Amino acid sequence: VQEIIADMGYQPSALARSLIQQRSATLGVVTAGLNYIGPSRTLNGITSQAEELGYSLLLKELPGFDVGDVDPLLNSLLSRQVDGILWAVPEVGDNRRCLEERLPDLPVPIVFLTQRQRPGIPVVTVDNYAGGIMAVQHLLSRGYRKVGHISGPLEWWDAAQRKAGWREALSRAGQAAPDQHCIEGTWSTSSGYRAMQQLCVDFPDIDAVFVANDQMALGAMYYAAQQGLRVPQDLAFVGFDSIPESAYFSPSLTTINPHQNQMGSEAVHQLVRLIHNEEPEVIVLDPELIVRDSSEPRETLM
Amino acid sequence: VQEIIADMGYQPSALARSLIQQRSATLGVVTAGLNYIGPSRTLNGITSQAEELGYSLLLKELPGFDVGDVDPLLNSLLSRQVDGILWAVPEVGDNRRCLEERLPDLPVPIVFLTQRQRPGIPVVTVDNYAGGIMAVQHLLSRGYRKVGHISGPLEWWDAAQRKAGWREALSRAGQAAPDQHCIEGTWSTSSGYRAMQQLCVDFPDIDAVFVANDQMALGAMYYAAQQGLRVPQDLAFVGFDSIPESAYFSPSLTTINPHQNQMGSEAVHQLVRLIHNEEPEVIVLDPELIVRDSSEPRETLM
DNA sequence: CTGAAAGCGCTTACAG
């Protein structure tokens, strides 16, 4: 009898099983901005880790970063009996506020990625603030003294943190970090180009720039090249994200690797722990400095 | 009574409903290589379009491109009552073979993305072959005469098609396209660098290169710059993919936009049509040439 | 140890 069943290609309905068992071996993933490198890499880490642990993924992408009414979204996931939720939406403005009231009576665990730490809420995050400090301290240690900043959109928590890191590192070195030494970009290469143009006006004796992502750094270096500035002799650069291309920029770009991929997989682990009623751990990943030609020591260049 | 129900935050179980209705408003998506730009963009198009049409997505990422045994994968999707399946796995080697036998008795429609057209199988694809021809004809029309090629891994159908386009365009112009004028890369920037190095040895009087993606083009141009070759005076370039950064390469890169995003959304449309028992359409998207500085007309440079 | 019954939370067709 069993053989015949197998031969017929019979497969049990996971749906009926989930209905009975009140669990589905499925995780809900809420994401936004998959066209950006960060969220896309994070999703990458999530998918491979979930696959490995035997969980299916129900994927929801928000149309933008304003979450609006989360109820339909959450209900759609919950009504499909997900065992837990990964909130992989960049924190922009106060787009997490709307979740706050649903949080207490959520029937399944939820893990937040890339977000502000808050008491009692499981978060897996990368330390953008430390990354900013790291980038600027590197430039200072290489002998640069006038370090400007091109930030991401400051509504983004990540961008604000990287900028705060820039300011903190300068302050520790006894330097001021006035607002006109920081220009806000949009993450795009073209915005980096425009920001660099502005920065040259607002901060004429600038000798180094910490740029909040590699793509803007590319645009900024493009502008520098157009102006006949030599990198790093006249202007040094440190980026952020460590996209593979940055090793082949002209010159190759010093950058910070935030390990977003790993953040995704850690978040899946964390969520599965919570599903099994284990204690949450606070997971803060350390970014890593990758030194290349765009920030060569100043002395050797003289 | 209704009010109380609403106040209690009651939500119907989509699971039970699916079980009854034999449909779930959920599409299964099988993908692989999300760290590559193409598959990632395609997924992007899929998510936004699915959201728009009111479908949820069940996402599966293969660990590699060798599909292996598809049965567990398909069963996992089918047992969750997906209404249809999107096969967004790049065609590498004969990794679609294993699907062939399951195809006839699949209880739900399936749409293939980025794949070889085959009779009777609904496919949404971008014309890589036409893109290759377009790239090389552009270089020829700009006065370049010795056009080499850096291909992607030739196991990939897309890479093989782009190379075939290169060969065809040369042949139409009455030129030979010997194999030593084409070096195979891996899609990565570093492989583009190495391929360019090799190409300079194997094809010393080369004056232009069609590179199968923008990232390898970046590596190739990096090598050219290191060798003191001027782009495009000594060596012109055309890339493929149109990543946003390519507008800011030094010099800005002429490239082909394959509209992978749109491919994803078209595929969702197609699948939904099939679910509603409408006739499949053959959808082949035309790539678009984007002209920039790396392929300026040769005459104006002399 | 095996087998029939009850129930997960819905929808649909049918009786009153």
Added chain:
DNA sequence: CTGAAAGCGCTTACAG
């Protein structure tokens, strides 16, 4: 038009 019953395909607890 309203309301109780049957059933989607499973699993689990219980009787034999």
